[in-house]
Amino acid sequence: MSSLHPHKRYLWGRRQSRPLKPNQKDILNKVWPNVLLELPEGLITDPLKMFSLSYTELWLEIGFGGGEHLVAQAIAHADIGFIGCEPYINGVASLACQIHDQQLHNIRIVKDDARLLVAKLPSNSVGRLFVLFPDPWPKKRHHKRRIIQEASVAEFARILKPGGQFNIATDDQDYASWIQNIMEGNSKFELILGNRIRMTDRPTDWPVTRYEQKGIVQGRVPVYLTYTLKSL
Ligand SMILES: C[S@@+](CC[C@H](N)C(=O)[O-])C[C@H]1O[C@@H](n2cnc3c(N)ncnc32)[C@H](O)[C@@H]1O
Incomplete structure (x- = not known):
């Protein structure tokens, strides 16, 4: 996986279905700076340092869809930091709205192919x-x-x-x-x-x-x- 070629196409699923609703766009813009995890050029040395609060462990969900499962886990495990990875923008917007409504601090989103994220995570x-x-x-x-x-x-x-x-x-x-x-x-x-x-x-x-x-x-x-x- 670390040998993924930067110009090759890896994603086959759809990136977007319907356009985002205005309130979804507003919320996305509002929470985005706090939840978006941009992949760095090099490796991520300490993923838990990418959260504003401190957590005991990191859990990862690949392909979270609408994000309902991830939100339920984040509420049930407030001591855990979560990364959700999903390239489908409507799903990302749905999760951002739930993070906003539930005032969650322990979720970060990567809106890309999970294999790019995984290759950058430490062992x-x-x-x-x-x-x-x-x-x-x-x-x-x-x-x-x-x-x-x-x-x-x-x-x-x-x-x-x-x-x-x-x-x-x-x-x-x-x-x-x-x-x-x-x-x-x-x-x-x-x-x-x-x-x-x-x-x-x-x-x-x-x-x-x-x-x-x-x-x-x-x-x-x-x-x-x-x-x-x-x-x-
Ligand atoms: C069938 S849906 C299931 C969604 C959700 N887990 C659920 O059970 O409701 C599969 C999801 O995986 C996402 N997906 C596909 N390829 C992916 C990849 N390479 N990295 C991350 N997510 C991916 C798709 O965008 C889609 O939202």
């Missing part, structure tokens, strides 16, 4: 990583666009702290098998919770996301996987 710096309902890219010729790849998982192993958690969910059964195969191929991770489980068995410290809810209404069955980074 052993993240306590918990969420990748919830990543785009499944069901067509075989698009599988290379999936965020879960051997190389990205190796990078996740690098940035996570030993004992750190990696939470992944998908409601695409082919992607679930793909994820499990790749995770099993990385000896640094151990599956501690997961499989095709009933809704009532879903992890309780991980609120339902918007995409998850939509899928359940449409009859899709989510798979929830929790891995831990082995302590050597």
Whole structure:
């Protein structure tokens, strides 16, 4: 991942759907200077120093969509600093509005491809990583666009702290098998919770996301996987 070429296209999802509403624009402009995390040229040496208050640990959510899960976690864990990474500008604006309404200080947003952020994070710096309902890219010729790849998982192993958690969910059964195969191929991770489980068995410290809810209404069955980074 650190070998990402600066001019190559990495993002395939949409950056924006509808134009932002005037009040969303106002709030975005208001909170932006405090929440935007611009990626530096070089490595980020101490990510927790990028928050105005002090926090015990850093948690990261990749592809937060509308940001509802990230906000719920930030409220439930006021001692944790969160980075949310999402290139979809309407999602970023929605999260900015929630940060404003809830007066949250412990979230920073990177509005870009998560792989650019991850490559800049120091090793052993993240306590918990969420990748919830990543785009499944069901067509075989698009599988290379999936965020879960051997190389990205190796990078996740690098940035996570030993004992750190990696939470992944998908409601695409082919992607679930793909994820499990790749995770099993990385000896640094151990599956501690997961499989095709009933809704009532879903992890309780991980609120339902918007995409998850939509899928359940449409009859899709989510798979929830929790891995831990082995302590050597
Ligand atoms: C299917 S949506 C799920 C959103 C949210 N996690 C949920 O469950 O409601 C996947 C999200 O991942 C984001 N995404 C896609 N590629 C990404 C990347 N390379 N880095 C960060 N986010 C990405 C998309 O913009 C989209 O918002």
